[in-house]
Amino acid sequence: MGFFFAMKFYGNIRKMKASINGEVNYFLPLFDNLNSSEEISMNELIGQTISISYSGTINCVVSGKRIKKTYGDGMSYDAFKSSPLAVESIIRPELSKIHEGIALRDYEWEMKHHLQPHYVYLSKTAGVKVGVTRTTQVPTRWIDQGAAEALILAETPYRQAAGLIEIGLKNHISDRTNWRKMLQNNLVDDDLYEVREKLIPYIDSELVQYVKKTETISQIKFPVLKYPEKIKSVSLDKHPFIEEKLVGIKGQYLLFDNETVFNMRKHTGYLIELSY
Numbered sequence: 001m002g003f004f005f006a007m008k009f010y011g012n013i014r015k016m017k018a019s020i021n022g023e024v025n026y027f028l029p030l031f032d033n034l035n036s037s038e039e040i041s042m043n044e045l046i047g048q049t050i051s052i053s054y055s056g057t058i059n060c061v062v063s064g065k066r067i068k069k070t071y072g073d074g075m076s077y078d079a080f081k082s083s084p085l086a087v088e089s090i091i092r093p094e095l096s097k098i099h100e101g102i103a104l105r106d107y108e109w110e111m112k113h114h115l116q117p118h119y120v121y122l123s124k125t126a127g128v129k130v131g132v133t134r135t136t137q138v139p140t141r142w143i144d145q146g147a148a149e150a151l152i153l154a155e156t157p158y159r160q161a162a163g164l165i166e167i168g169l170k171n172h173i174s175d176r177t178n179w180r181k182m183l184q185n186n187l188v189d190d191d192l193y194e195v196r197e198k199l200i201p202y203i204d205s206e207l208v209q210y211v212k213k214t215e216t217i218s219q220i221k222f223p224v225l226k227y228p229e230k231i232k233s234v235s236l237d238k239h240p241f242i243e244e245k246l247v248g249i250k251g252q253y254l255l256f257d258n259e260t261v262f263n264m265r266k267h268t269g270y271l272i273e274l275s276y
Helices: 077-082 107-113 140-145 159-169 179-183 192-202
Strands: 008-013 017-021 023-032 035-041 049-059 118-124 128-134 149-156 241-250 253-256 260-263 270-275
Touching: 008 035, 017 140, 023 270, 118 140, 118 159, 118 192, 128 140, 128 159, 128 192, 149 159, 149 192, 159 192, 179 253, 241 260
Parallel strands: none
Antiparallel strands: 008 023, 008 270, 017 023, 023 035, 049 241, 049 270, 118 128, 118 149, 241 253, 253 260
């Protein structure tokens, strides 16, 4: 039996925006190709049956042209190879050289985004991991990862230094998120303060000056009514119509009552109709 949907929104998906007011509040931007169109308050839909219908169209978030497959976050292959939004130092911050006046792809963009203060942080998504982000991206970065707790380990004046600290710690702590355990809220008991103290001796002597010991743990509460026990990821490429009860949002995932999960960020650029 189908549902009658009173509200319908149409547009190209973008990564959900988020803010914290007690718990994380999510907003889904839908675009008219490259132009902002709608912004849906997703928290208000939790507990309701929603439908997502995929039109079959994907538009590159850089050029707006129609594409068959996305690279990165909603880019065409050409944009992925040329846009600063996909520069290699985003994934591997230790490669950034903009503090030396050397751009890998786009001088002005890298000056603005990578010649800026960065945090090296610990986050508890399932296990504890280390990561790097611009200081202006906190707490957004932690929310996108689905982190229940986070703690700043160091603050550096530019991106490469943060990346070098992270590289030095990778032999002692993971830099990856187990997304299944994150969505199940399967958290380890490790104390982030204790983990920070154990890791500091492994930081290079030239970089230890950036360590911050005065920061406190940030707690993040996600709007979830029920966490899944078993997880099945659904994509619009294989399931162009989804109609399920929304029971939570964590990271960039929608959690449904039937234990399926939908990665909103993975579908950046997809043209959809969302109804509830």
